[in-house]
Amino acid sequence: MELNLKLPNELRQRLANKTAAEPIYCIKTDLSLTGNYTDRLYIGATEKEIFILGEEEKFIPISSVQSASCINLVNGGILTVSIDGEEIMLARCSMTHISRFFCLAKGIKWLSEGKTDKRVVNTEREKYCKKCGRVLPGTSHCPKCDKEHRNFNRLINICKPHAATLVVIVALMLFGSAIDLSVQFVLRYFVDGYLVTGKGTALNVLVVFAVYFGITLVSAIGYLYRTYLCNKLGIGVSYRLRAQLNNHIQKLSLSFLDKRNPGAVIERVMNDTNHVRGFICDCFCNMFGMLVTLVSLAVLMLVLNWKLALAAFAFAPLIIIFARTFWPKIRRIFHNQHRRSDRIHNKLQDVLSGIRIVKTYGKEKEEVEEFCKLNDKLADVQRSNETFFAIFFPFLSLLLAFGSYLITYLGGMGVLEGSMTVGELMQFISYAGMLLGPLSWMSFLPRRIINMTTSLERIYDILDEVPGIINKENALKKEIEGNIEINNITFGYNSYEPVLENLSLKVKKGEMIGLVGSSGCGKSTLINLIMRLYDTDEGEILIDGNNIKDLDLASYHSSIGVVLQETFLFAGTVLDNIRFANPSASMLDIIKAAKSANAHEFICKLPDGYNTYIGEKGHMLSGGEKQRIAIARAILTNPKILILDEATSALDTESEYQIQEAFERLRKGRTTFAIAHRLSTLRNADRIAVINDKKVEELGTHNELLQLKGIYYGLVMAQLEMNKNKE
Numbered sequence: 090m091e092l093n094l095k096l097p098n099e100l101r102q103r104l105a106n107k108t109a110a111e112p113i114y115c116i117k118t119d120l121s122l123t124g125n126y127t128d129r130l131y132i133g134a135t136e137k138e139i140f141i142l143g144e145e146e147k148f149i150p151i152s153s154v155q156s157a158s159c160i161n162l163v164n165g166g167i168l169t170v171s172i173d174g175e176e177i178m179l180a181r182c183s184m185t186h187i188s189r190f191f192c193l194a195k196g197i198k199w200l201s202e203g204k205t206d207k208r209v210v211n212t213e214r215e216k217y218c219k220k221c222g223r224v225l226p227g228t229s230h231c232p233k234c235d236k237e238h239r240n241f242n243r244l245i246n247i248c249k250p251h252a253a254t255l256v257v258i259v260a261l262m263l264f265g266s267a268i269d270l271s272v273q274f275v276l277r278y279f280v281d282g283y284l285v286t287g288k289g290t291a292l293n294v295l296v297v298f299a300v301y302f303g304i305t306l307v308s309a310i311g312y313l314y315r316t317y318l319c320n321k322l323g324i325g326v327s328y329r330l331r332a333q334l335n336n337h338i339q340k341l342s343l344s345f346l347d348k349r350n351p352g353a354v355i356e357r358v359m360n361d362t363n364h365v366r367g368f369i370c371d372c373f374c375n376m377f378g379m380l381v382t383l384v385s386l387a388v389l390m391l392v393l394n395w396k397l398a399l400a401a402f403a404f405a406p407l408i409i410i411f412a413r414t415f416w417p418k419i420r421r422i423f424h425n426q427h428r429r430s431d432r433i434h435n436k437l438q439d440v441l442s443g444i445r446i447v448k449t450y451g452k453e454k455e456e457v458e459e460f461c462k463l464n465d466k467l468a469d470v471q472r473s474n475e476t477f478f479a480i481f482f483p484f485l486s487l488l489l490a491f492g493s494y495l496i497t498y499l500g501g502m503g504v505l506e507g508s509m510t511v512g513e514l515m516q517f518i519s520y521a522g523m524l525l526g527p528l529s530w531m532s533f534l535p536r537r538i539i540n541m542t543t544s545l546e547r548i549y550d551i552l553d554e555v556p557g558i559i560n561k562e563n564a565l566k567k568e569i570e571g572n573i574e575i576n577n578i579t580f581g582y583n584s585y586e587p588v589l590e591n592l593s594l595k596v597k598k599g600e601m602i603g604l605v606g607s608s609g610c611g612k613s614t615l616i617n618l619i620m621r622l623y624d625t626d627e628g629e630i631l632i633d634g635n636n637i638k639d640l641d642l643a644s645y646h647s648s649i650g651v652v653l654q655e656t657f658l659f660a661g662t663v664l665d666n667i668r669f670a671n672p673s674a675s676m677l678d679i680i681k682a683a684k685s686a687n688a689h690e691f692i693c694k695l696p697d698g699y700n701t702y703i704g705e706k707g708h709m710l711s712g713g714e715k716q717r718i719a720i721a722r723a724i725l726t727n728p729k730i731l732i733l734d735e736a737t738s739a740l741d742t743e744s745e746y747q748i749q750e751a752f753e754r755l756r757k758g759r760t761t762f763a764i765a766h767r768l769s770t771l772r773n774a775d776r777i778a779v780i781n782d783k784k785v786e787e788l789g790t791h792n793e794l795l796q797l798k799g800i801y802y803g804l805v806m807a808q809l810e811m812n813k814n815k816e
């Protein structure tokens with residue numbers, strides 16, 4: 090996201106009059122302080138000054154600012170600075186600019202603290218087109234302002250591996266066109282030489298019929314083979330695109346996927362690739378042939394009778410102007426339609442995966458209504474789309490038809506005047522008819538092309554996304570020992586809103602660290618960073634002295650065992666789910682892991698034992714059972730780093746006790762991070778880290794922290810009190 094916009098010349102001059110320093114940050118806002126919409130209000134900072142320029146004008150010396158912050162309000166935010174202990178409201182914005190406002194506040198804060206060499210970077214995607222200001226339809230490029238040829242280049246690139254098939258298709262198409270064109274010469278000579286002169290015999294007619302039949306048969310066989318090849322090409326391309334998309338999605342970091350709905354991603358993998366296939370089968374392969382036919386027809390007609398030919402083409406410029414004018418509009422219509430289709434897909438996906446909640450709250454009717462609303466919106470846009478095309482195409486066809494009427498009239502007059510033979514006129518009218526075919530086919534082309542380019546844009550929107558977590562080329566594939574050093578890390582899911590700030594923690598191999606803190610303080614976030622599901626914004630994490638970013642991801646992940654806060658099991662058998670972590674594990678290892686996780690007994694009682702199919706997300710199992718399978722899965726890899734995020738929260742006291750015992754055995758020789766709200770679970774931890782206010786606020790053994798009488802002490806006391814009340 091751009092944080093240093095170029096000021097318009099006049100405002101630049103006004104800033105230059107005030108200060109010689111260049112802007113470090115400069116963003117635009119769309120609301121004045123009074124809340125009125127504005128298109129000309131900039132706010133930013135140089136090293137010395139905060140400036141507001143445009144409809145308002147204000148300069149504030151950075152040296153007078155103690156701090157700056159952005160407050161998120163309903164549908165917008167405000168930027169405030171604190172001067173002499175007083176909060177001053179500097180600017181307002183709608184949600185369009187809120188992310189930039191947060192960044193600017195952070196930037197001003199750094200400048201006021203004298204950190205003049207640090208710059209705020211915002212890696213978030215733009216939600217609005219920089220050029221035209223329109224909302225981007227879920228893609229990073231604006232369909233209105235983006236160059237169309239990019240999509241064609243992409244299409245050509247996609248088809249490159251199938252070049253040989255494409256060449257055969259084009260050759261067949263040319264062959265077909267040549268046959269169609271030459272047939273008309275046979276007809277002309279037959280009419281002028283035999284029919285009009287009356288010299289023709291029954292044998293002549295039979296020969297012409299046989300030639301016609303033969304040519305049509307060859308042409309039909311060529312057409313059949315061409316259709317087969319076109320389908321083969323289309324299916325091949327969409328197959329590769331789907332595979333490419335899936336490969337790429339697996340590589341993308343969670344921060345990208347967090348911001349996408351699974352339904353929308355599925356829509357791109359399945360439907361958009363299908364649109365590309367449809368285009369290649371029906372249009373792309375025919376396009377070259379049609380073009381060649383069109384050009385050869387035009388040349389032939391010009392040679393035969395240039396005046397009539399020009400009459401036939403009279404309306405072509407109008408058609409081109411018409412199509413070009415409506416092109417951007419049609420592109421937007423298609424993007425809109427796809428976006429609405431995405432929403433329906435998301436809704437369905439969401440409701441079906443949360444169907445238990447829908448039913449328990451008796452919200453089926455509301456969900457049906459909600460779906461109907463989305464469905465209505467899709468139908469609306471489809472209706473307006475179809476209405477547009479229902480007018481657009483007949484109009485184009487009418488323009489095309491005018492050309493052929495004109496030929497018939499002018500040619501008829503020519504025959505009467507004797508400047509043209511009947512055979513010539515018939516040949517000409519046939520050519521005009523043949524011209525009509527490709528032309529009206531081409532008049533449908535904008536719709537097909539735009540539907541395909543919209544899909545291509547959406548597909549490439551994912552394929553062009555650079556994975557946030559990159560596995561370096563010469564990444565280290567080392568055996569992990571488990572020494573972890575976290576140095577001054579700052580991280581936020583939105584780069585401008587840190588969840589953890591300047592957090593440091595050193596953990597020796599084999600040590601068990603309990604992570605404690607209020608809900609939402611960032612415990613799971615910290616382990617997400619240790620697992621490198623996200624990269625830190627600042628600071629570094631060292632594993633055995635190596636930066637986590639230098640380690641080979643796959644080899645690092647294979648040395649981590651993890652039980653996440655939300656147990657996730659895949660649709661499949663119990664065995665598949667445990668084996669997921671280590672596909673090469675023997676049955677004996679799996680049973681051993683299940684026994685350690687206290688899961689073996691209940692698995693044996695299932696109808697098909699280890700082969701029992703557990704439904705999607707394992708919904709056929711109880712919460713505790715799912716958790717135990719997840720624990721078995723985590724320990725199967727014999728991990729060097731064990732991460733337990735509320736790993737025993739769904740277990741009864743008896744099972745928890747047994748699992749705790751198992752963990753006690755397991756954690757020997759492994760670095761363990763355990764998160765638990767029930768503090769008694771962490772009594773065996775070597776040290777406990779209390780996360781508060783975005784950093785580790787207390788660190789020590791259970792007894793040390795109790796003596797400290799700080800946050801941990803408060804939490805323990807509160808839980809004791811609660812337990813006492815229960816009793």
Ligand SMILES: Nc1ncnc2c1ncn2[C@@H]1O[C@H](COP(=O)(O)OP(=O)(O)OP(=O)(O)O)[C@@H](O)[C@H]1O
Nearest residue numbers: 347582583588607608609610611612613614615654
């Ligand atoms: N994927 C995400 N995208 C955006 N924000 C997130 C995401 N995951 C968590 N957060 C936010 O980050 C903050 C820390 O969340 P985190 O899950 O680390 O808390 P926690 O300490 O594990 O809480 P709990 O004890 O309830 O599990 C919360 O404010 C949460 O809203």
Ligand SMILES: [Mg+2]
Nearest residue numbers: 612613614654
């Ligand atoms: Mg959590």
